[in-house]
Amino acid sequence: ETTLEVLHAWPGDHGNYQPLADAFMKAHPDVRVEFRVSPPDYNEANLVVTRNAMTGNLPDVYFSGFSVLRPLVTTLKARGQAVPLTPFIGAESKEWLEQNYSPAILSLGQVDGVQYGIPFNASTPIVYYNADLVTKAGADPDHFPSDWEGVIALARKINALGGDVRGMNYSVGSLESDWLWQAAILERGGAILTKDEKAVGYDNILGLETLRFLRHIAEATDMDVATAQNSYKELFFAGKLGFYITSPSSVRSFMQTIGDRFAMRTAPYPLIDRVSGRLPSGGNAAVILAKDPEKQKLAWEFVKFVTGPGAQAQIAEATGYMPTNKKASDLLGPFYSSNPNYATAATQTGIAGSWYAYPGSTGVEIWRAQRDVIDLVQRGKLSPEDGLKRIATKTADLLK
Amino acid sequence: MTTLAVGERPSLRDSVAFDAVICISPAILLLVAMTLLPLAAVVVLSFTDYQLGGTDIHFIGIENFMRVGESDDAGRAILNTLRFTALVVPASVAIGLVLALLVSARGRLRRAYELLLFLPLTATMTVMAIVWSLLLHGQIGPINVALKAMGLAPVEFLSNVELVLPSLALIAVWQQSSFCFVVFLAGLSAIPTEVYEAAALDRVGSGWERFRRITWPLLAPTTVVVLLLTTIKAFQVFDLVAVLTQGGPQGATDVLLYETYLQAFSYFRIGYGSALIMLFIAFVGIVSTLQMWFARRRQP
Amino acid sequence: MTSFTSRPFRSLIASSLSNGVIWLGISFACLPFAWMILSSIRDPAEIFDVSRMFLPRSLAIKENYGRVLAETPVLSFMLNGIIVCTLILAAQVATALPCAYAIAKLRFHGKRPLLALAVLALLVPFQAIALPIFLGLAWIQALDTYFALVAPFLVSPLAILLFSQFLRAFPDEVIEAARLDRCSHTTILLRIILPASMPVIAAFSVFSVTYHWNDLYWPLIAISSADLAPPTLGILFFRDADGGDSYGSLMAAATLITLPLALVFLIAQRRFVEGITMGAIK
Amino acid sequence: MPGLSITLQDVTKSFGSEAVLKDINLSIKEGELVSLLGPSGCGKSTLLRIIAGLERAEAGSIRLGEQVVDALPAGARDLAMVFQSYALYPHMCVADNIALSLEMTELSALQRLPLLGRVLPGSRAIRQAISNRVRQAADLTEIAHLLRRRPAHLSGGQRQRVALARAMAREPGIFLMDEPLSNLDAKLRISMRSEIVDLNKRIGATFLFVTHDQSDALAMSDRIALMMGGRIRQIGTPQEIYDSPSHLDVASFIGQPVINLFPVNVDSAGRVRLVNGTQPFGGCSLPNGSAKVGVRPEAFDIVASEPLGTRFALTARLDRVERMGAEVLIRCRTMALGASATCRLSVDQFDEVSATGILSGAFHLVAQKRGVHLFDEEGNAAAFHPLLRTEMEVAK
Amino acid sequence: MPGLSITLQDVTKSFGSEAVLKDINLSIKEGELVSLLGPSGCGKSTLLRIIAGLERAEAGSIRLGEQVVDALPAGARDLAMVFQSYALYPHMCVADNIALSLEMTELSALQRLPLLGRVLPGSRAIRQAISNRVRQAADLTEIAHLLRRRPAHLSGGQRQRVALARAMAREPGIFLMDEPLSNLDAKLRISMRSEIVDLNKRIGATFLFVTHDQSDALAMSDRIALMMGGRIRQIGTPQEIYDSPSHLDVASFIGQPVINLFPVNVDSAGRVRLVNGTQPFGGCSLPNGSAKVGVRPEAFDIVASEPLGTRFALTARLDRVERMGAEVLIRCRTMALGASATCRLSVDQFDEVSATGILSGAFHLVAQKRGVHLFDEEGNAAAFHPLLRTEMEVAK
C-alpha cells in the first residue's frame, strides 16, 4: 500500500477535497491519500512547502495558489526539487489534453512557459448583489447593469434610499491581494509589467485611467474607503450594501449566511474592454512534489483525477468555482440552469486570464506598496497622476 | 585548636551554590537550547543575505542593519509600535489593577466576577478579531449603532487612519487587562491579612489611603513584573495587525513585528528580517531595562 | 454623631460605585463573548441583522454545533490540546519552580545573569526563532510528534519571573526550618514551595494553558499530520478561502474551544484566594 | 482624651463547630487597666479581636463608652491594638510604622497627599509634631536607634517593641494589648510595664491587656479577668484573685509554683479531714462528701515536730530542692497521701531550715491559716473555717 | 543518641556595618542544658542561627562534637531548632509539621514518594512508628486535639507548642530553642519546662535555650550564659550568676526586681562608704575612688532603729507597696541619697513589718551581708568584705 501525502491551503475547504480523495482511493484500492494539516491560506501554505523543501519532507501533491506558484517553482528549481509536468503530459495522448483543458486554463499552471501544475480551482471576480435593494431602488434585478457606468448609477440610486444603506464599496486597496487591482488593469487590456519585468506595464494613459476610474467610483458612490474587506462584506451580509465584488467560490457560503433575509443574486463582472480585456484568475493548481518516480506517477494519476470532469463538476456545485475541466461544464448544464447564481462563474471562462505573478517573492511587497497608494487615491488624498507615478517608481524599486 | 583559614570556608557556599546549580540547570539548559541557540542562529543570519528556501548564502556584514536604518518602513513601524505600547500598557495595567482591587474586596459574587473578567484571556484572536471587527464596525457595529441612536456621527474605527491604531490598542487592552487582572489577583493574595487588620485599626481601613500606603507598596513587586510583561507583550503585537488590518491603512498599523514577519516570511528576506529582529530585541531590551531600573530606584 | 449617619450612606455609595466599575469592566470583557455565544446559537443569517444584534430570533444550535462536530474532529483536536497543554504546563512548572526558588531563596553567583537570560528569552518573539527550532527538530527527526509540539515551551521565562517574584515574599525562616529538618531541596520544593506557590502557579497555569491551547502558529509549523492538530484548527475549518466565513459554525467552534478554558480557570481559581504566610510565622 | 468603658454582653463566637467564646460578659470601667489571663487557646486573642472589630461575634453586643459598636468597622472604633504576632507593616521603616496612624488622624485628607500635601499650610507643623510623637514613643520603648530600619531587620524583641510603640504613639480611648511583653527581657519588661501604667494614668485610657505572665498581671492591673475555656471565670483585683479564688481552676492557674491540692473528706458535721486522716483541721458548710483543699506553696512552714491542735499538717520527705535566685522551692512527697507537695521559702528561711537538718528525714508541713482554700466536688470555692465549730465555740 | 558538645571560637558576625556578635567564645558540654540570657537585640537569635548553620559567621569557627561544622550545611548538622517566630509550614497540618523531619530521617527517598511510597515494604511500619512519635510529642505539648489543624487556625500559644513539638519529636544531638515558651501561660510553661528537662535527661541531648524569663533560666539550666551587646559576659550555674555576678550589668540584668544600686566611695585604705556617708560598711582592695554597691531587694531587712556596727544601712521613706500574690514589693526613697530602693518581702514578713507601723515614717533598710555586691568604676565586680579589715583583724 502506498501513501500519497497531499497538502492544500484553507482548512475549511477540506470538505471539498476529502470526497475526491475517497473516490480516488476507491478506484485505487492500494493507495491511501492522506492530507497534511492544512495551512490557513495560500501564503502560509507556500511557507510550509518552502520549509518542507528545506527539510526534504515535501508532500507528494500540493495545491498551490496561482499567485504563489511562480515564487515556489523558482525556489524549488534552485534546490532541484521542482517537478515539471511535461513528461507526464507527454505520456498522455494529445487529444486528452485538448479535450479536457483549455489553453487559457493550462496557462494558469505554467511558470516561464513550463507546465508545473494543473489548475484545480479557478475563479474570476463576479458581482454579488442584493436584489431587494436593487428592486427598491427602482431597477430590474433581472437585468443587472453590465457596464461600470450602469453599476455606478445603480449604486447612486441605492444610496438615495437613505438610512444606512450604501450602494457599493469598491475599496481596491483593502484587499489582501492585488486581485481586483490586476482586474482593473487587465480588464482594460493592460499589462501588469513590461516584458523585461523591470517596470509596471501600465505607466501610461491606461494606468492613469484606471486610477481615475477608481477615484471616480469612490466619489460618485460616496464610498467609505475601507481598510479591510471584512467591513463591507459584513455590511453586505447585513443587507445594507447593494453589491459586492469577489470570487464565485463564495456563492454557497454567502447564500448560507444571508439565508432568506434578502435575495442575493450574482452577475458577471462589468468588463470594460470586451475585446482584449481579461480578468485575473484566482484559485490553485495541483502541483506534484513527490521525489520518487513511482510516487510521481501515482501523484499524476491523482492530479488527473481531481482535475477530471467528474471531480470538477462536483467542486463547482459545492462552491461556485468555475470548473477547470472543459468536460465538466457539459456535466453542469442542468445544475446551472436551476441555480443561476452558480452559473455566472462559468460564463466568464472565456475571459479568464492569468493572475500575474511577480518574479521572485516580491509579489506581496509590491502589492503592499501599491495598495497604500490606491487607498490614498480612492480617498481623494492623492491625484491619480501622482498616484501612478508613485506606483510606478515604487514597483520599479522593488523589482530591482 | 586552630582557627580555620578563611580559604577553607567556601565549601559551605559551594554546597549551596551546587544546590542552586541543580535547581537552575534544567531551566538554563532548556533556555539555551530553545532560545539562546536559535537566537544565535538569527544573529548569524542577520549578517547574511539569506533568502528563505534559498540555496546560497553570503555574509554581507552590517548591510542589513544599514538598510534598516535607511528604511522608512522600519522607522514608521518603530513609531507605531511605540505609540501602540504607550496606549496599551498604562490602560491595561490600570484597568487590571482597579478591577483586581475591587473584585478582591467583594464577598459572595467574587468568584463569578473573576471568571467573567478572566474570559478575554481565553480568546482566540483569529475569532475574536472577527468579532471585534463587527463590534467596531463603522456602520453596523453595536457601538456605532448606539452612537447613531444618540444622534452622534458614527466612527470608522478600523478604516480611519487616525483611529485605527487606538482601535487596535483598545482590543489589546481588552485582552491585556484581563492578564493584568489575573496576575494582580494572585499578587493580592500574597499580602497577609494581618497587615490589613493592623491598618484597619490605624484608620487606614479602606479606600485611597489603604491603597496608597499598604496595598500599592506591597504590590509593587507584582506591578513591576506586570509592567514588564505587558510592555513586552505590547511590543510584540502581531496577531491583531495580521488579522485585522495587515498594517493598513497607509501603514498606520504597521508595527515592528509585523514588518519583520513580512520581510522574513512574506518577502522571504530572512537576513534582513533577522537584522530587524535583532534591533527589535535590542530596542525592547533597552526599554524594559529602563523600566526595571526606574522601578527598582523607586523602591529602596 | 455624624459618623453614624454618614458612614452607612458613604459606604453605600462606595460599594455601588465599585459595583458599577466592576460591571463596566465585565461588560467590556464579556461583550465579544456574548456576541460570540449568541452568534453560535443563532441562524447565521441573523448575525448581521443590525436590528436584533443581541436578540436572537431563531435558534440554530443544532445546525451550528452539529456542523462543527460532524465536519471536524474537534473532540480529537481537543484531546490533543489537553495532552499538549498538560505536558507543557507540567514541564514549565517543573523547570521554573526550582529555578525561581534558587533565584528567590538561594545565594549564588550568577543570579543577575540568569535573570537577564530569562528576560532576554521573554523579549525574543517566538516567531523569530521558530525557524531555527524547526530546523533543529527536523535535524533530530522529531517533527510531527507531540514532542515537537511541546519542546520549545518546556521552560517558560514568564513562569520563572512570576514565581521568583512571588517566592520572594515567602518567609525565609520556613525554608530554614525545613533545612534543619534535613529536607533536601527537592523535598523543600515539593512539600513546601509547591503548595505555597499554588496561587501563582494557578495564575500561571491559566496563562500557559490558554496560550498553548489557542496557539496555532507553532503547531502549523511543527506538525503535518492531522492526528496531532490543536483545537484551534477546528476554527480554521470554518473560515473560507474567499471571505464567506461560515459564521454560525465558526462561532460555535470558538465557543466549544473556549469552554474548556473556562473550566481550567474555575479549577485554578480556588487557589487564588489563599494567602501566603498563613500563620507560619509570627 | 478620656478612656472609654468596655461592656461586653453575651458575646459568643465559634470557629466552625468549635465554640471559642461562650457568652462572655465583661465590663471594664473607663481608665481601668485590666489584664486578661488564661491558658493558651482559651480565646483571649479572639476576644480582643472582636472588641477591636476585626472579627464579628455571632451573638451578643459590645459597647465602647456609650456607643454600641457592633456595626462599626475597626477603624471607626477609637482603639489601638498590639497584635500577638505584631503585624508590622513590612514595607515601612519603624518610624513610618509608628507614624501611620498619627498621620491618618492628625493630617487632613488634603495634607496627606503625596507631594502636594507637604507644602500645604499647617502640614509642616503637624508633621513635625507627629515626628516628635514618634520619637517619644520610640524613646519609651528604647528603639530610637532603629527608626530607619525595616521590621525584617529587627530582632524579635525589637519587633515587639515597635508594635508596642505603634499603639502607644496614638492616644486612643482604649488600648488592647495581646501579650505585648512576651519577647522582652526582664529588665525591659519591667520598664515597659511602668511605661504602660504611666500611660494609663497619664491619658486615662482604658487598657485590656492579655498576658500569660502573672507577675505582669499582678504588678500592673487594677483588675484581672481570668478566662478559661471561652468563659470569664473570675474578675477581681489581683489580691482578690490570689487570695480568694472562686474556683479550683482559678486557684491552680494563678500562683507560681502552682497551688498544692489534697483530697479531703467532709463529714456530716462539716468537719474537714484529709482522706486518710483522723484529725479534722477545720470546718465548713459543705454537705457530707469529698472535697479538695488547696495550700499555696508559700503558706507552708517546715517544722520538725508534729504540731498540736487542728492546723492543717502533713508529714513529708524531701524530693528535691530547686534554688531560684532569691528563693528556694522544696519539692517533697507527703507520706500518708503519697502526693507531692511544693513549698516555697526565701533563701534565708531555707538556710535556717536546712541548718536544723530536718530536711534529711521526715518533717512536717504546716499550713498557715490564710493559705488554705477549700473547694467542693465541682471545684467551686467553699467557705472554710480553719477552726472547728467546737473550737470556735470554745474560743467565744 | 548522645548529645554533642558545642564549641564556639571567636565567632564574629555583623549586619552591614553593625557588629552583632563580637568574638564569641563558648563551650557547652554534651548533655548540658544551657540558657542563653540577654537583653533584647543582643544577638542571641543570631548566635543560634549561626550554630544551626543558617547564617554564616564572618570569622571564627564552630565545632559540634568533634567535628568542625563551618562548612556543613544546616541539614547535615545534627540539631533541631525552635524558631523565635515559629516558622511553621503553612500548608501542612500540625501532624505533618511535626512528622516532616521524622519522615526525612526514617523513610528512604523511595518510601517518601507520594503514593508508591506508601505501599513499599517496611514503609507502613515506619509510618506507624512516626505517627506514634508525632502523637507522643503532641501529647507532651498538649496539642493532640489539634493535629489536623493548619497553623493559621491556631492560637499564638498553640503555634508555639507546635514549633516545640516539631523539635521535640526529633531526637537530635543538639536542641536550639529560641524563646520556646514565651507565649505560654504559667501552668503550661512550668509543665513544658519539666518536659524539656526530662527530654534533656532522657536522651542526653545538649540544649541551648534562649529565654528572657529568668525563672525559666534559673529553674531549668545547668548553666546560664549571659550575653550582652554581642558578647558573652558571664557563664556559670544559676546560683553563681545570681550570687556572684561578674559585672554590674550582669547583676542588674539578673534578679527581679532589679538589684538596688548605690554610689559609694572607696578611700585609700580600701574602706567603702556611701558617697555622702561617714561610716564605712566594709572593705575592699579597690584603689581610692568611686564605686557602686548593689543590694538585692530580698537582702534588705526593714528595721525601726538604726543598726549599730558596720552593716550597710540606709534611712528611707515608703513610696508605694506592690502586692504580688505571695510577696510584696516595697518601693522606697532613701533619704540621704535621694535614690529609690526596692525591698522584697514575703507576705508574712510584710504583715509583720506593717503591723509595727514603722512604714508610715522613716525606717531603716539594712542589708544582709551576703546580698551586697561591690563594683568598680567600670562595673566589674570587686571583692568586698562586709567587715572592715580592722574588724576582721579583731575577729581573728
Ligand SMILES: Nc1ncnc2c1ncn2[C@@H]1O[C@H](COP(=O)(O)OP(=O)(O)OP(=O)(O)O)[C@@H](O)[C@H]1O
Ligand atoms: N537581618 C538583619 N539585618 C540587620 N540587622 C539585624 C538583622 N537581624 C538582626 N539584626 C540586628 O542584630 C541584632 C541582634 O539580633 P538578634 O535577633 O540576634 O537579637 P536577639 O538577641 O535575638 O534579640 P531578641 O531577644 O529581641 O530576639 C539586633 O540589634 C538586630 O537589630
Ligand SMILES: Nc1ncnc2c1ncn2[C@@H]1O[C@H](COP(=O)(O)OP(=O)(O)OP(=O)(O)O)[C@@H](O)[C@H]1O
Ligand atoms: N482561624 C481559626 N480557625 C479555627 N480555630 C481557631 C482560629 N483561630 C483560633 N482558633 C481556635 O480558637 C481558640 C482560641 O484562640 P485564641 O487565639 O483566641 O486563643 P488565645 O487565648 O489567644 O491563646 P494563646 O494564649 O495561645 O494566644 C483556640 O483553641 C484556637 O485553636
Ligand SMILES: [Mg+2]
Ligand atoms: Mg492569643
Ligand SMILES: [Mg+2]
Ligand atoms: Mg531573638
